[in-house]
Amino acid sequence: MRRRDVLKLVAASAVAKPSVVLxxxxxxxxxxxxxxxxxxxxxxxxxxxHDAGAKVIVLEKMPITGGNTQIASGGMNAAxxxxxxxxxxxxxWEMMRDDTLKGGKNMGIPALVEILARDSAAAxxxxxxxxxDLTGITRGGGASANRFHAxxxxxxxxxxLLRVLRAAAVKRNIDVRTNxxxxxxxxxxxxxxxxxxxLERQNARYRIEARAVVVAAGGxxxxxxxxAKYCPKCEGMATSNQPGAQxxxxxxxxxxxxxxxxxxxxxxxxSLGANTNxxxxxxxxxxxxxxxxxxxKRFIDxxxxxxxxxxxxxxxxxxxxxxxxxxxxxxxxxxxxxxxHLGLGKEAPTLEGLAKVLGVDPQVLATTIANYNKYQQSxxxxxxxxxxxxxxxTQAPFCxxxxxxxxxxxxxxxxxNGSAQALRKGGAPVPGLYAAGEVTGGxxxxxxxxxxxxxxxxxxxxxxxxxxxKFIKSA
Amino acid sequence: xxxxxxxxTFRSIPWRFVFIxxxxxxxxxxxxxxxxxxxxxxxxxxxxxxxxxxGDPTDAHATPPTDPxxxxxxxxxxxxxxxxxxxxxxxxxxxxxxxxxxxxxxxxRDVFAEMTTDFDDREAWAAxxxxxxxGVHEHxxxxxxxxxxxxxxxxxxxxxxxxGQVIHASLPKDMACxxxxxxxxxxxxxxxxxxxxxxxxxxxxxxTVHSSHLANYHVQKGMTCSTCHGNDLIPDANxxxxxxxxxxxxxxxxKIAARHKGPAHLNPHDSHLGNIxxxxxxxxxxxxxxxxxxxxxxxxxxxxxxxxxxxxxxxAKASKP
Numbered sequence: 001m002r003r004r005d006v007l008k009l010v011a012a013s014a015v016a017k018p019s020v021v022l023x024x025x026x027x028x029x030x031x032x033x034x035x036x037x038x039x040x041x042x043x044x045x046x047x048x049x050h051d052a053g054a055k056v057i058v059l060e061k062m063p064i065t066g067g068n069t070q071i072a073s074g075g076m077n078a079a080x081x082x083x084x085x086x087x088x089x090x091x092x093w094e095m096m097r098d099d100t101l102k103g104g105k106n107m108g109i110p111a112l113v114e115i116l117a118r119d120s121a122a123a124x125x126x127x128x129x130x131x132x133d134l135t136g137i138t139r140g141g142g143a144s145a146n147r148f149h150a151x152x153x154x155x156x157x158x159x160x161l162l163r164v165l166r167a168a169a170v171k172r173n174i175d176v177r178t179n180x181x182x183x184x185x186x187x188x189x190x191x192x193x194x195x196x197x198x199l200e201r202q203n204a205r206y207r208i209e210a211r212a213v214v215v216a217a218g219g220x221x222x223x224x225x226x227x228a229k230y231c232p233k234c235e236g237m238a239t240s241n242q243p244g245a246q247x248x249x250x251x252x253x254x255x256x257x258x259x260x261x262x263x264x265x266x267x268x269x270x271s272l273g274a275n276t277n278x279x280x281x282x283x284x285x286x287x288x289x290x291x292x293x294x295x296x297k298r299f300i301d302x303x304x305x306x307x308x309x310x311x312x313x314x315x316x317x318x319x320x321x322x323x324x325x326x327x328x329x330x331x332x333x334x335x336x337x338x339x340x341h342l343g344l345g346k347e348a349p350t351l352e353g354l355a356k357v358l359g360v361d362p363q364v365l366a367t368t369i370a371n372y373n374k375y376q377q378s379x380x381x382x383x384x385x386x387x388x389x390x391x392x393x394t395q396a397p398f399c400x401x402x403x404x405x406x407x408x409x410x411x412x413x414x415x416x417n418g419s420a421q422a423l424r425k426g427g428a429p430v431p432g433l434y435a436a437g438e439v440t441g442g443x444x445x446x447x448x449x450x451x452x453x454x455x456x457x458x459x460x461x462x463x464x465x466x467x468x469x470k471f472i473k474s475a
Numbered sequence: 476x477x478x479x480x481x482x483x484t485f486r487s488i489p490w491r492f493v494f495i496x497x498x499x500x501x502x503x504x505x506x507x508x509x510x511x512x513x514x515x516x517x518x519x520x521x522x523x524x525x526x527x528x529x530g531d532p533t534d535a536h537a538t539p540p541t542d543p544x545x546x547x548x549x550x551x552x553x554x555x556x557x558x559x560x561x562x563x564x565x566x567x568x569x570x571x572x573x574x575x576x577x578x579x580x581x582x583x584r585d586v587f588a589e590m591t592t593d594f595d596d597r598e599a600w601a602a603x604x605x606x607x608x609x610g611v612h613e614h615x616x617x618x619x620x621x622x623x624x625x626x627x628x629x630x631x632x633x634x635x636x637x638x639g640q641v642i643h644a645s646l647p648k649d650m651a652c653x654x655x656x657x658x659x660x661x662x663x664x665x666x667x668x669x670x671x672x673x674x675x676x677x678x679x680x681x682x683t684v685h686s687s688h689l690a691n692y693h694v695q696k697g698m699t700c701s702t703c704h705g706n707d708l709i710p711d712a713n714x715x716x717x718x719x720x721x722x723x724x725x726x727x728x729x730k731i732a733a734r735h736k737g738p739a740h741l742n743p744h745d746s747h748l749g750n751i752x753x754x755x756x757x758x759x760x761x762x763x764x765x766x767x768x769x770x771x772x773x774x775x776x777x778x779x780x781x782x783x784x785x786x787x788x789x790x791a792k793a794s795k796p
Contacts, residue, residue: 063714063751063752063754063755063766064748064751064752064755064766066748070747070748071747071770159747159749176713177712177713178712178713178714178752179712179713179714180712200712201712202675202710202712204712242769242770243769243770273773275772275773276770276771276772276773277769277770277771277772278770278771341738341740341741342741342771342773343773343774344773
């Protein structure tokens with residue numbers, strides 16, 4: 001070894017400090033509050049708990065954050081917001097409560113529905129304070145007022161919500177770990193939460209000690225076994241959900257004594273692009289599209305409820321059907337272009353041409369369309385009593401999107417009270433365990449109204465974050 | 476007396492200078508002997524374990540008890556009966572100056588740490604260990620693995636398996652042996668078991684050599700483990716460091732998105748999912764799969780490192796290779 005090397009070595013030894021920042025994820029650690037799941041509810045809980053003074057770690061098993069919120073289109077329901085007032089819309093939280101109870105066939109737990117409606121405007125304000133644009137207000141299904149808030153330009157509400165919440169988490173330096181699956185919620189002899197066990201994608205296992213855990217891990221729509229177990233008629237269906245919607249959050253809570261409620265309440269969406277998990281909005285039928293089976297015939301009132309439409313589709317040959325519409329109807333709905341971009345649409349300059357593309361008997365299809373146009377003219381659907389027929393199908397190009405039903409939302413989940421505490425059978429809370437978002441049950445009842453899921457994530461996410469932070473300071 | 480034609484008398488000798496020289500020599504000799512003794516004394520297992528919470532391996536009743544992983548490790552119980560001391564692995568002894576310097580610096584640092592931190596608090600200790608282990612790895616790397624190769628000479632390293640041969644041939648010169656050969660003597664800090672970790676590294680290396688996945692592709696192009704992993708081979712959960720390495724060659728998401736040749740509205744690097752981790756879709760040691768395909772099952776998305784995917788004919792092309 002030459003002298004210069006020795007000197008280099010000596011110098012190097014002197015600075016032989018760890019050159020890489022400690023990868024904290026691969027070791028046992030401590031936090032005040034652990035949040036399971038980094039979607040709308042998880043981020044809302046994490047930011048709120050952090051602002052209440054808690055040290056928070058967010059664990060997301062997927063490689064990306066966002067959950068179903070990332071793909072939530074449409075808007076967020078909120079009643080009595082400043083945006084509504086500014087636009088002269090009359091609404092109240094009582095109206096929203098009543099709409100939600102009615103939409104859920106009066107199965108929703110009244111105390112939770114009331115919180116959802118009453119806190120919705122504050123949730124809207126909170127997001128606005130982070131810079132969210134929620135000024136585009138329209139009417140969602142089952143609503144008695146325009147309270148469906150989304151960005152002004154009509155872009156989907158979910159990504160907007162996450163845009164501001166992610167930025168808020170980054171600004172607060174909140175520890176968000178992807179590829180990190182919770183395998184167990186640990187408890188002590190008294191049944192109180194003591195933390196979680198984590199499995200990283202690289203197979204490292206470690207433990208986080210925390211006195212409060214917020215489960216915000218979403219529903220189980222993408223878990224085929226759970227769907228089949230709780231909703232036998234949904235067995236084998238596709239889903240509109242992201243692949244992480246596996247329901248483990250519910251099972252983790254159940255393992256430590258929490259009760260699961262309304263588990264058999266599963267919402268089916270009648271129209272996903274066939275052979276895909278891409279949602280085709282129901283507005284497509286509202287805009288005037290009809291549904292035709294492989295025999296070239298209509299088979300139901302296209303505007304009937306989601307469950308009836310789905311059941312009817314599954315009875316058709318091949319268990320998929322064709323949404324058929326014309327150039328005029330296509331122009332009415334911006335989403336149609338997106339669906340064509342995604343390769344889901346087919347078109348032809350003539351009806352006969354479309355029949356050939358779809359593999360349907362051209363003569364039968366021609367008769368079906370001619371009849372429908374006649375009913376549309378006379379405003380009387382002699383076959384299926386469809387109430388609203390916007391336009392006749394007359395303009396080229398003639399278009400079609402093949403659809404099948406899919407599991408869309410799971411209304412059931414962890415039983416909670418108004419403080420987002422997870423409850424045992426009988427109503428006693430599991431000490432330290434909180435839950436928010438689709439992972440909980442009882443907020444919607446037998447059916448969820450469009451726009452009520454995003455608001456649920458924020459309203460109950462904030463409550464869970466606030467209560468968890470309060471809990472860790474209480475003792 | 477004449478020396479080189481010059482008259483030297485007793486008086487003309489620069490005694491002051493001679494005395495200084497002699498004194499310096501004495502001090503130097505004494506210092507050297509002291510340093511050698513010091514090095515020797517401070518390299519014994521008993522000395523090291525008097526502070527390091529490990530347990531003297533030569534004492535069966537040591538308190539705290541000797542790490543069971545250590546006792547079972549190949550450097551303690553092996554058929555050859557070889558058992559290096561702490562110092563033989565941790566102190567580079569090939570060079571007197573470096574040896575002495577290492578003793579001094581790390582000794583002072585360790586004494587300071589021992590006095591300022593309560594390592595009897597197991598949590599404080601666990602929290603420190605991984606950080607410390609990284610420091611040790613980096614130290615060994617900077618010293619060119621001298622303590623390892625003092626026994627395992629480079630010429631004698633001949634892996635039996637093809638995987639071992641390929642991996643060793645592809646290694647950069649300045650890699651730490653312990654970067655891959657983990658859990659050799661001490662179990663890795665953290666709760667992952669040694670067996671789990673060794674199995675994971677073996678799987679990754681096996682895949683690198685035998686698969687058509689991205690790691691294999693990169694190695695064939697002349698890259699090494701550390702091209703992607705740096706010197707810290709186990710990626711963090713968010714894959715932050717790996718992503719940064721991807722970007723150093725490939726550019727960030729924006730740059731890659733700009734190179735997209737397919738339809739503008741179907742750009743996987745500029746999608747509604749935003750700026751996501753590279754590893755969400757591109758897997759180095761397993762088959763890559765575009766995250767998009769979880770929902771857009773009708774897309775045909777050819778990508779390197781992907782097995783032939785069964786996609787319906789006429790499906791939308793989201794990107795071109």
